[in-house]
Amino acid sequence: MKLYLFAILSMCWIFVGCGRTTALPTSSHLPPGLTVPQDATDLKVRREGESAEVDYNLWRAFPSDALLREIDGALAKQGFSKMAMDWLNPTMPSSHSQGWKSFIDGRRRPEVAVHRWLAEWKNASGEVVVYELTYRSSYSALSGSPEVPDNDHLSVAIACVPAARAKAMMSAAKQMTSTP
Numbered sequence: 001m002k003l004y005l006f007a008i009l010s011m012c013w014i015f016v017g018c019g020r021t022t023a024l025p026t027s028s029h030l031p032p033g034l035t036v037p038q039d040a041t042d043l044k045v046r047r048e049g050e051s052a053e054v055d056y057n058l059w060r061a062f063p064s065d066a067l068l069r070e071i072d073g074a075l076a077k078q079g080f081s082k083m084a085m086d087w088l089n090p091t092m093p094s095s096h097s098q099g100w101k102s103f104i105d106g107r108r109r110p111e112v113a114v115h116r117w118l119a120e121w122k123n124a125s126g127e128v129v130v131y132e133l134t135y136r137s138s139y140s141a142l143s144g145s146p147e148v149p150d151n152d153h154l155s156v157a158i159a160c161v162p163a164a165r166a167k168a169m170m171s172a173a174k175q176m177t178s179t180p
Contacts (some may be wrong), residue, residue: 030054031160034129035074042114042132044057044128050162058154062115062135062145063100067154072121080121080129087128087166094119104146106140113139115149126163131156 011031030036031052036043040056047053060067086092089169095101102115118131133156135149161169 005151008128035070037070050160051165051169052158052160054156054158054160056156058137058156060151060154061152062149062154063117064133064154068117068131075121075129079123079172080127081123083120083122083128086118089177090174091162091177096174104145105136111139111141111167113137113145113149121164125152128159128161128166130159131180132158 007089030045032056034052034054034058037058040058042055042057044055045052058067066148082092082096084097086094087160096119100117102113105114112135115135115137119131121129121131123130133154135151135154137146137150139145
């Protein structure tokens with residue numbers, strides 16, 4: 001079941017990311033409610049129709065509370081509300097509810113410790129904005145996973161999903177979780 005939900009989310013990221021990548025000089029060219037801090041680096045924006053994906057890097061001390069407040073404030077001004085549960089797996093609390101999660105990414109060599117904050121906002125028309133904040137740290141099986149990241153390098157990924165696509169994805173996810 002989790003594999004199916006991962007596949008749906010991956011398809012969303014792939015589909016949204018198929019547009020052309022352009023570096024934008026200011027956040028005024030971004031979808032409404034999205035703010036990119038002035039000190040962001042490696043800004044990438046991809047658009048396809050009404051969908052958009054934005055990626056950038058920052059240097060922020062963990063847990064980036066000020067940035068999370070800035071993101072929430074900007075989205076609230078645009079009419080978005082926090083989603084307490086994951087939008088594609090509504091039995092799982094989002095980072096709005098659970099905060100930061102950490103795990104070991106064994107797909108990379110050497111393995112790395114990942115601290116991730118992942119949550120969504122939704123507006124009255126059904127549009128969904130997904131924010132993923134990630135720190136990657138060194139990991140050693142001998143020393144274990146660090147409780148906090150060992151650096152301040154923060155990667156931010158944002159997906160803006162139009163209402164019709166968000167509704168279709170949520171419906172597909174619901175069907176997959178309801179089948180035995």
